[in-house]
Amino acid sequence: VQADGTDGNCVTFVLHDEDHTLGNSLRYMVMKNPDVEFCGYCITHPSESKINFRIQTRGGLPAVEPLRKGLNDLMGVCQHVLNTFEVRLFLRSLGDFSISW
Amino acid sequence: PLAAAAMAAKRRTDEMRDRVVLGEFGVRNVHTTDFPGNYPGYEDAWDQRRFEEAFRVDIIREEEGALEFDMVGIDAAIANAFRRILLAEVPTMAVEKVFVYNNTSIVQDEILAHRLGLIPIRADPRLFEYRNQGDEEGTEIDTLQFQLKIKCRRNPQAAKESSDPNELYFNHKVYSKHMTWVPLGNQTDLFPDADFRPVHDDILIALLRPGQEIDVLMHCVKGVGKDHAKFSPVATASYRLLPDITLLHPIEDEAAEMLQKCFSPGVIEIQNIKGKKVARVANARLDTFSREVFRHEGLKNLVRLARVRNHYIFSVESTGILPPDVLVSEAIKILMGKCQRFLNELDSVPME
Numbered sequence: 001v002q003a004d005g006t007d008g009n010c011v012t013f014v015l016h017d018e019d020h021t022l023g024n025s026l027r028y029m030v031m032k033n034p035d036v037e038f039c040g041y042c043i044t045h046p047s048e049s050k051i052n053f054r055i056q057t058r059g060g061l062p063a064v065e066p067l068r069k070g071l072n073d074l075m076g077v078c079q080h081v082l083n084t085f086e087v088r089l090f091l092r093s094l095g096d097f098s099i100s101w
Numbered sequence: 102p103l104a105a106a107a108m109a110a111k112r113r114t115d116e117m118r119d120r121v122v123l124g125e126f127g128v129r130n131v132h133t134t135d136f137p138g139n140y141p142g143y144e145d146a147w148d149q150r151r152f153e154e155a156f157r158v159d160i161i162r163e164e165e166g167a168l169e170f171d172m173v174g175i176d177a178a179i180a181n182a183f184r185r186i187l188l189a190e191v192p193t194m195a196v197e198k199v200f201v202y203n204n205t206s207i208v209q210d211e212i213l214a215h216r217l218g219l220i221p222i223r224a225d226p227r228l229f230e231y232r233n234q235g236d237e238e239g240t241e242i243d244t245l246q247f248q249l250k251i252k253c254r255r256n257p258q259a260a261k262e263s264s265d266p267n268e269l270y271f272n273h274k275v276y277s278k279h280m281t282w283v284p285l286g287n288q289t290d291l292f293p294d295a296d297f298r299p300v301h302d303d304i305l306i307a308l309l310r311p312g313q314e315i316d317v318l319m320h321c322v323k324g325v326g327k328d329h330a331k332f333s334p335v336a337t338a339s340y341r342l343l344p345d346i347t348l349l350h351p352i353e354d355e356a357a358e359m360l361q362k363c364f365s366p367g368v369i370e371i372q373n374i375k376g377k378k379v380a381r382v383a384n385a386r387l388d389t390f391s392r393e394v395f396r397h398e399g400l401k402n403l404v405r406l407a408r409v410r411n412h413y414i415f416s417v418e419s420t421g422i423l424p425p426d427v428l429v430s431e432a433i434k435i436l437m438g439k440c441q442r443f444l445n446e447l448d449s450v451p452m453e
Binding site for chain 2: 015018020021022024025026027028029031032033034064067068071072073074075076077078079080081082084085086088089092
């Protein structure tokens, strides 16, 4: 991870060894944050696996905060998806009761 | 009138927000637009509780090596992330190095090595570590050793005039069942009940004739599909969005029959109401959206073809190394691991 930008509000992070898999999902989670004015990512060159991830916030919030919140939110989403999926598998293995959710 | 116009406007924004509409010449409303600030009056900021209430997973079909399940309430970015991880970043074990001691068969060394690498190996990759960079030897914790030693002989008891190779020769077809596991170091103690072998016994590797022999030693390592496609644990992993077909006007009689033919079987059913045949959408899920409706002038404007934006029908087929439900769980854990890695870096590196 490297960061450089003008002031604390607009920062471009360079994430190494990453591609659209994390880039797009993280971009979605950070965009859902109402404090973020701009969020985008791009792959600098398809031969190198690194992405430029840019966050601009409105107001005085340092740009690292939406990134941290986005990562935490994405962890939360994954955890919930995993739990729901495993519960569903378990219920299915118990037998074919028609459980209406 | 004013209320009706407001209702129509709300319906249009709702459609823009949660349907991807297939027009005659293109697809509209493709991108996700429900970010905070785009739609006044809608609460779009991320709320974990609202997400958890709306999210659900339904398992439709679970077969020998394939799993079909629905994820409702999630966005394209995250669903695609799961698909990409299933294809490229769930690790497996596959043959990486082939030490050729003797190969007098017609198959060249490198072709044979390539074919051996593509054979799926039934070994749980979670029991092994990745090999360190630059480590040529391989230790017990990161390598599985297999041996393939086979020689073709002529069958002395074959009939004089027979031309069937199955009768004339022994061992003329080299199958994957001829690969045997050679335990390294203390692997017999580490894995007492393990039975490491290829997933399928009947993969044809090479053909031999009398006097030809193959004697190779193979090292399997743990890797990911990003490195080489032989490490990919899924035959394929794909998703599609749930189709949503709406009939804008009632369609009757002959038009109804034609409409039923335009869609996949089972999608449109014809009901007999008061003697007239009326078309009704029975099960939109089965449709493959060939857009045949748009070829008929009379039916073009009576139907709206769309997809529900946040309902994903996943289909995961495994090569047999790990069952598909385990693969999906592993993929989700890998995405969590990636986030955790960056969170740790954020916390450890001081930001100026």
